[in-house]
Structure formats: structure tokens, C-alpha cells
Amino acid sequence: xxxxxxxxxxxxxxxxxxxxxxxxxxxxxxxxxxxxxxxxxxxxxxxxxxxxxxxxxxxxxxxxxxxxxxxxxxxxxxxxxxxxxxxxxxxxxxxxxxxxxxxxxxxxxxxxxxxxxxxxxxxxxxxxxxxxxxxxxxxxxxxxxxxxxxxxxxxxxxxxxxxxxxxxxxxxxxxxxxxxxxxxxxxxxxxxxxxxxxxxxxxxxxxxxxxxxxxxxxxxxxxxxxxxxxxxxxxxxxxxxxxxxxxxxxxxxxxxxxxxxxxxxxxxxxxxxxxxxxxxxxxxxxxxxxxxx
Amino acid sequence: xxxxxxxxxxxxxxxxxxxxxxxxxxxxxxxxxxxxxxxxxxxxxxxxxxxxxxxxxxxxxxxxxxxxxxxxxxxxxxxxxxxxxxxxxxxxxxxxxxxxxxxxxxxxxxxxxxxxxxxxxxxxxxxxxxxxxxxxxxxxxxxxxxxxxxxxxxxxxxxxxxxxxxxxxxxxxxxxxxxxxxxxxxxxxxxxxxxxxxxxxxxxxxxxxxxxxxxxxxxxxxxxxxxxxxxxxxxxxxxxxxxxxxxxxxxxxxxxxxxxxxxxxxxxxxxxxxxxxxxxxxxxxxxxxxxxx
Numbered sequence: 001x002x003x004x005x006x007x008x009x010x011x012x013x014x015x016x017x018x019x020x021x022x023x024x025x026x027x028x029x030x031x032x033x034x035x036x037x038x039x040x041x042x043x044x045x046x047x048x049x050x051x052x053x054x055x056x057x058x059x060x061x062x063x064x065x066x067x068x069x070x071x072x073x074x075x076x077x078x079x080x081x082x083x084x085x086x087x088x089x090x091x092x093x094x095x096x097x098x099x100x101x102x103x104x105x106x107x108x109x110x111x112x113x114x115x116x117x118x119x120x121x122x123x124x125x126x127x128x129x130x131x132x133x134x135x136x137x138x139x140x141x142x143x144x145x146x147x148x149x150x151x152x153x154x155x156x157x158x159x160x161x162x163x164x165x166x167x168x169x170x171x172x173x174x175x176x177x178x179x180x181x182x183x184x185x186x187x188x189x190x191x192x193x194x195x196x197x198x199x200x201x202x203x204x205x206x207x208x209x210x211x212x213x214x215x216x217x218x219x220x221x222x223x224x225x226x227x228x229x230x231x232x233x234x235x236x237x238x239x240x241x242x243x244x245x246x247x248x249x250x251x252x253x254x255x256x257x258x259x260x261x262x263x264x265x266x267x268x269x270x271x272x273x274x275x276x277x278x279x280x281x282x283x284x285x286x287x288x289x290x291x292x293x
Numbered sequence: 294x295x296x297x298x299x300x301x302x303x304x305x306x307x308x309x310x311x312x313x314x315x316x317x318x319x320x321x322x323x324x325x326x327x328x329x330x331x332x333x334x335x336x337x338x339x340x341x342x343x344x345x346x347x348x349x350x351x352x353x354x355x356x357x358x359x360x361x362x363x364x365x366x367x368x369x370x371x372x373x374x375x376x377x378x379x380x381x382x383x384x385x386x387x388x389x390x391x392x393x394x395x396x397x398x399x400x401x402x403x404x405x406x407x408x409x410x411x412x413x414x415x416x417x418x419x420x421x422x423x424x425x426x427x428x429x430x431x432x433x434x435x436x437x438x439x440x441x442x443x444x445x446x447x448x449x450x451x452x453x454x455x456x457x458x459x460x461x462x463x464x465x466x467x468x469x470x471x472x473x474x475x476x477x478x479x480x481x482x483x484x485x486x487x488x489x490x491x492x493x494x495x496x497x498x499x500x501x502x503x504x505x506x507x508x509x510x511x512x513x514x515x516x517x518x519x520x521x522x523x524x525x526x527x528x529x530x531x532x533x534x535x536x537x538x539x540x541x542x543x544x545x546x547x548x549x550x551x552x553x554x555x556x557x558x559x560x561x562x563x564x565x566x567x568x569x570x571x572x573x574x575x576x577x578x579x580x581x582x583x584x585x586x
Contacts, residue, residue: 114432131424131425131428131429131432132424132425132428134427134428134431134432135424135425135427135428135431136424137431138427138428138430138431138469138473139407139424139427139469165494166494166495166496167496168496174480176431176432180431180477180480183476183480183490184473187467187473187476187490187492192492192494194489194490194491194492194494194495194496194501195489195490196487196488196489196490197476197480197487197488197489198487199480199485199487201458201459201485201487202459202487203459203460203461203487208487
């Protein structure tokens, strides 16, 4: 039930718990598709040996296995050419066992990532980065794929009953992957928020943040947003996930968000991160449904 | 030269004068293209007999003639079917004399306008409404066509030397034609403004407007924005063009904008309107250049 205003003290929007619920529902939906002879299939392409990318790709494959999806991990050497990668994408476009295609970002520098994304069949573009899906987001056409992290943020707000209509939402960051799509979603007829997009060139960022009923930090700077930037009772979603040196940890680092606020409403880790992968599974199901029809 | 802050009292951003300058430059560029054997060509398709649409279409054809462009006006009866209209568009896509295609909005109700727009060759989509051009706007890819009214607003700001970087821009209205594309342009690396999009569901619109250094009204409600909604020294662009009954006029109506402020910086009529048609001519030139290469 939507609340008239966010409550004080801030509740935790538990991304881990919500992601688990979404994954459970996805497992059930996959089973229903199996009964119709369809196994949702996700192909993840990794070019080069970036360790962080390998972790992400591994966790996507593991989640697929848990949900009864078919998954294919395609690991290519860093020396792969643009044409070779395009051939791999075209092969996946034509493969009826594959409903979703994801090329792990960032590829090596000699790869033209935009051209690779344009080569993905938009009906299999579960990342939502293909121009056709970007346009559908602007046009509020629900047949498109919404990028996973912004979609996860909207679901966190919706499922917690946060009233977005007429609320002041401030997004810090104007990236193609989070800031811009999230702004479009929050200003859409689904959410009806008054949306401000702030960024590195904004003047007096603390004052802009303090007017937010809903504050979303997606800027990638550890603990940049301070406690006194946050209006009491505001809902804060921390999309940032930054590595900060920490000699007390065995790994030598800890993960921290963009927000230093102690009662931040989505914890890092365990907030938006798990939602992103859950949304990827949902998008793959949507692709399997739409292509299976 | 960019100013540190907008000056007070507000200057008039004279859309009529700037549009005349743009048209003069376009005439010269068309002459240069003639010398290379290219005549920029614009096709305007009008379905049905809407009187306002007939006025717009006539003025586009007249401007083409003044600039040495080839123009073709295609007037179809209101009974034209979707398939017949698609055939007309496909014919124009294939026609080498035509570089820009515009289907005057709104078409009759039985026409699926989105499908018609998708059928236009994106390289000839001088309105900038094709999904491929919408995506290029989001992705900040300058090879796309920018919708004419938002492009005109940006040029008005730029040519007056208004410093947009870090400024608070507030846009009232979230339409596909003005509000959303203008928001994307103002938050882009070209303009670097802090952008707020407000709309019918926003709470306390006057307070939101009062924080604007640059206020853009694109809502279509006559004189909704009042003088006391405007921060002293703010730059105000009035995109609205509304007919209001006025018995003192021979026509029985007068044209008014969305802003009641007496010193509004773009007058209605004579502000954004002339810029829109000038931007259409620029887009047609861009299409002729890109297709002629």
C-alpha cells in the first residue's frame, strides 16, 4: 500500500530479500515454460580476462542453473577481433536455444562496443542497451527491455510501497546504464515523479540532494553523499559499488556505496546488486516468452 | 560569450530574428549543395483536412521555396488506409529527390502513427521521431536528427550566450516531442545543466519553477505559469502556443503561450515557433548532406 510520505526512521529496502522473491517467481515461471517445451536460454559473452567481469559472468551462469535456465558462457581471448565478435553475436541471434544475449562490459579497447550492441537482435537484448530498446524506454513502450539496474531500483521502490507520484526524485549521475534510463522511468506515467538529474557539473549538489524525497546515487564515488545531504525521512537508493582499500580485511579492500549515510536505505553490498541480476533473469524470461509465442 | 548569470531585466530571446539568420545560412548552404548537383528535398505528407495542419504544411513548403529546396506536398484524403500511407512513405524512402520526410501530426484516428514513423527511413526522419533517432539522442550520437522544437530551444540559449553548465533548468511537460528530448539535450555533455522535469502530477509546481535559472514551459495550458513562479533574472522559454477566445480580435481568438509573465523571454507568437521551422530546414540540409555523400 503506498504511503503518503516516506516514514522516519528510514527502513531498509532489502534488495537481497526482494531479489530472492523475484528469483523464486522466475524459477516457477521457467517451470511453466518447460511444460510448454521452452527452456529460457541466456548466453553471456566475455572477451578477455578481467577478474571482476569473470566474477559477474560466473554469478549469472550460477543463477541460471538455480532457476532451471539454460546458460552458455562464451569466453573469448582478449585478442578477439571486432569481426570475430560480431560473428559470435550473429550466431547467437540465429540460435533458437538462446533467448537472451549479453556481452559483458567493458570489452577490450579495440572493440567498438556500440556496434556490438547494435548487432544483437533487439528481441534478445536482455541488457536493454540496443537502440531499439532505448527508444522504447523513452516512448514508454512496455514491449522493450528495460536496463537491469534501473528496473531493479523501480521494483525496490514499488514493492516497498513508496509513493513516487508527485515526489521529488533526485538522481546523481547521467550514465546510459543507470542515470538516464532511471530518470526516464521515474518521470514516466508508471512512476510520475518530479525528476532531477544532477551530475559532476551541478552546482551545490548537497542542496539539490536535500530537496529529494527519493535520492538515488549512481555516480561511482565512494561515500560522496554525506548524511547532511539527506532530508530526514527521504528514501535513499545507493547504486554505487566501490572498492576502497581496507587493511583490516583479508582481501585488502571493502565494498562501499556512493552514500556515507549510516542508515542508508539500500545497503552496499546487498541492495541494488542482487536486484540487477534478478532483473536480468526476468528479462530473459520475457525474451523466452516473446520469442516462444 | 557566456554570461556568469542571466541578467536582469530579462532580455528578449528573439526567435524570429535568430530563425531568419538560420534560414539565411541554410539558403547559402543549399546553394553550395546545388553546385555539387544536390537539391535538398523535403516531402510533407498531410492526411485529412485539419485546418491548422494545412497552415503548418503550407508554411513549410513556402520556406522550402524561399531557400531553394525542392519540396513536395502530398495531400491524402482522411479515408487513406494505414497500408496506403505506408506505401506512400516507402515510395518516398526510395525516392532520391527526397532527403527529408515528414508526416504531419496528428493523422486521423484510424492511423497507427508510431508504425508510420517506424516506416520512415531514419536517414530521412527530419522530425527526429524514429526510434533510431530517439536512441541517438539518449546516446548523445550527433549523427541522428534532433526533434525541431527542442533543437530550436537549445540554439536560442546557445546563441544568446546563456551559461547552461551547472545551471538549474526546469522543464514543465514530459512529452515525446518537447519535454523528454529537451531534458536529454540539457543534461547532455553539450549543455551540462542540472535538469528537472515537472509535469501535471508534480507537487508545488510554483516552488519547483522558482528554483529555475532556465525555465521552459511546454505544457499547452494558456498562461499557466505566473509571474511570481519565476526567479528574478531567470531565462524563460515559452514553448506553448495556445488559442484563447478574444472577442476584440477579428478572428475571435488570440495566440498565447504557457507563461503569463509580461517580460517573458521568448514571445508567443514569434519565439520558439519560427525556430522550429528553421530547425526543420537545418535537419533537411543535414539529411541531404549525409545522403549525398
